[in-house]
Amino acid sequence: MTATLTEPAVRRRPLDAGTRTVAVGVLWAGLLLVTYWWAADGIRDLGEWETGLTSLGRLTGLLGADLLLIQVLLMARLPAVERAFGQDRLVKMHRTVGFTSFNLVLAHLVLITWGYAAGDLTRTPGELWDLVTNYPAMLLATAGTACLVLTVVTSIRKARAKLRYESWHLLHLYGYLGVGLALPHQLWTGQEFLTSTAATVYWWSLWAAAAAAILVWRLGIPLWRNARHRLEVTAIVPEDDDVVSVYLTGRHLDRLPARPGQFLGWRFLNRTGWTRGNPYSLSAAPDGRSLRITVRALGDGSALRGVRPGTRVLFEGPFGRLTESVRTRHRVALIGAGVGVAPLRALAEDLEDAVLLHRFRRRPLFAAELHALTRDRGLRVVDLPGHRRSPGSWLGDGVPVDDLTALPYLVPDIAERDVYICGPAPWAESVRRAATAAGVPADRIHVEEFSW
Structure with a gap:
C-alpha cells in the first residue's frame, strides 16, 4: 500500500529535545553570567588603553575557562547528553567549542601581558617572562597551555590527515592535562573567580562537575563494566579480503545496555598499541550471550594484528x-557504505518494513545474513555495487538517475520513512543532501559518520 501523510507516527520520549534545549541554555547562561560578573568592574576599565587591555584579557580568560570546562563535559560520556545529541553531533560541537576556547585563552594571554606591560609591545616579552617566573602557578598554567597547543594543533584537519587515528587519540588526551594544570592559576591569581560568593560557588561547581563526570563516566563506569562482563574473543571470521568479524563473549551480557546500531570503544589486550582505543559498531544485535563487531583493516589498530581466540578485551560504551529508539515512523530506510552497513545490519533485526541500500565496491558484506533477514523480517535489500561514478557521488554506475533524484527512484516512499545513514563522512553528507532533496525532514535523518 502506498505511504500517506496520515500514517501514524511512532511515539517517542520528548526528553531528548528537552535535554538539548536545556544543555544549550546552560551553555549560554554560563557565558552570560561570567560576562555579567566581569562587567561589574571591567567596563569601567575600558576607558584607558592599558587598563582596557587588561580588562579585555580578564574577560577572554573567563570565557575561555568556561568553554574549556564545557568542552570537557561535552565529551565526558554523560548518558543524557549522549542520548540527546549523539556522538557525531557532540564531536562537532566539541571541535567548535574547543577551537573557540583555545582562541580565547590565547587572547587572554596576549591581552593580559600587553596590559601589564602598560600597553607597550616592546616590553611585552619581558613582562611575559616575569609573569611566568614570578606569579603563583604560572609555570603550571604555561605547561597546561603547551598541552592545549599540542591538542589543538593535532586536531587541525591537515594535521589529522597525517596521523593515524590511534596516535591522534592518544595525543588528544593531553587536553585533559592542560585543563587540569590551569586550575591552580585560575584560583590563585584570577580575581573574578573570587569576587563574590556566587562567583566562587559557580566556578567550583563547574570544576567539580567536570571532574566528577570524568571520574564517573570516563573511568569509573568503564572499569566497573569491564570487571563485571570480562569480555574475551571467541572467534575471528573473515568477511572479505580486508574485513573480519570478531565474536566476543563474557559474563552477564544480558545486563550490558547495548542496542543494535550502537558502537563501543575497544582495546584488545595482546597486541601492539593495546592502550589505544578504537570505535567499532556492533554488527549483530546483542543476544545476551555474545557480541559481534565487524572491522575493516585500516590504520595500525583496526587490522587486529595478533588477536586470537581467548584474547581479553577492554571496552567503553x-x-x-543510531538506534531504533530515535525513529519517528514505522517504515525505515537504511543506507550504508562498505563496512558502514554493519550497524545497519544489526539494526535491521529489530525492524519491519525496512529497506537497505547497500553500497559496496567488490562484493556485499553479510550476503547470507541479509538474505535471511529478507526471508524472516521482510527486509528489502537494494545492492549498489561498483566504484563511485564521480567524485562526491554516493552512487555507482548502475543507477540511471542523478544523485539527488536517486532516492525517490530507488525508494519511492522515501519521504515517509526515517532514514539511517552510516559510512565515511563525505559520502554520508552526500546521502544526507539527497535525502533532504527527496523531502525527508531533518529530524528523520539519522547519521553516523566514519570520521575523527
Missing part, C-alpha cells in the same frame, strides 16, 4: 544514537 555503548555509545551512539
Whole structure:
C-alpha cells in the first residue's frame, strides 16, 4: 500500500529535545553570567588603553575557562547528553567549542601581558617572562597551555590527515592535562573567580562537575563494566579480503545496555598499541550471550594484528544514537557504505518494513545474513555495487538517475520513512543532501559518520 501523510507516527520520549534545549541554555547562561560578573568592574576599565587591555584579557580568560570546562563535559560520556545529541553531533560541537576556547585563552594571554606591560609591545616579552617566573602557578598554567597547543594543533584537519587515528587519540588526551594544570592559576591569581560568593560557588561547581563526570563516566563506569562482563574473543571470521568479524563473549551480557546500531570503544589486550582505543559498531544485535563487531583493516589498530581466540578485551560504551529508539515512523530506510552497513545490519533485526541500500565496491558484506533477514523480517535489500561514478557521488554506475533524484527512484516512499545513514563522512553528507532533496525532514535523518 502506498505511504500517506496520515500514517501514524511512532511515539517517542520528548526528553531528548528537552535535554538539548536545556544543555544549550546552560551553555549560554554560563557565558552570560561570567560576562555579567566581569562587567561589574571591567567596563569601567575600558576607558584607558592599558587598563582596557587588561580588562579585555580578564574577560577572554573567563570565557575561555568556561568553554574549556564545557568542552570537557561535552565529551565526558554523560548518558543524557549522549542520548540527546549523539556522538557525531557532540564531536562537532566539541571541535567548535574547543577551537573557540583555545582562541580565547590565547587572547587572554596576549591581552593580559600587553596590559601589564602598560600597553607597550616592546616590553611585552619581558613582562611575559616575569609573569611566568614570578606569579603563583604560572609555570603550571604555561605547561597546561603547551598541552592545549599540542591538542589543538593535532586536531587541525591537515594535521589529522597525517596521523593515524590511534596516535591522534592518544595525543588528544593531553587536553585533559592542560585543563587540569590551569586550575591552580585560575584560583590563585584570577580575581573574578573570587569576587563574590556566587562567583566562587559557580566556578567550583563547574570544576567539580567536570571532574566528577570524568571520574564517573570516563573511568569509573568503564572499569566497573569491564570487571563485571570480562569480555574475551571467541572467534575471528573473515568477511572479505580486508574485513573480519570478531565474536566476543563474557559474563552477564544480558545486563550490558547495548542496542543494535550502537558502537563501543575497544582495546584488545595482546597486541601492539593495546592502550589505544578504537570505535567499532556492533554488527549483530546483542543476544545476551555474545557480541559481534565487524572491522575493516585500516590504520595500525583496526587490522587486529595478533588477536586470537581467548584474547581479553577492554571496552567503553555503548555509545551512539543510531538506534531504533530515535525513529519517528514505522517504515525505515537504511543506507550504508562498505563496512558502514554493519550497524545497519544489526539494526535491521529489530525492524519491519525496512529497506537497505547497500553500497559496496567488490562484493556485499553479510550476503547470507541479509538474505535471511529478507526471508524472516521482510527486509528489502537494494545492492549498489561498483566504484563511485564521480567524485562526491554516493552512487555507482548502475543507477540511471542523478544523485539527488536517486532516492525517490530507488525508494519511492522515501519521504515517509526515517532514514539511517552510516559510512565515511563525505559520502554520508552526500546521502544526507539527497535525502533532504527527496523531502525527508531533518529530524528523520539519522547519521553516523566514519570520521575523527
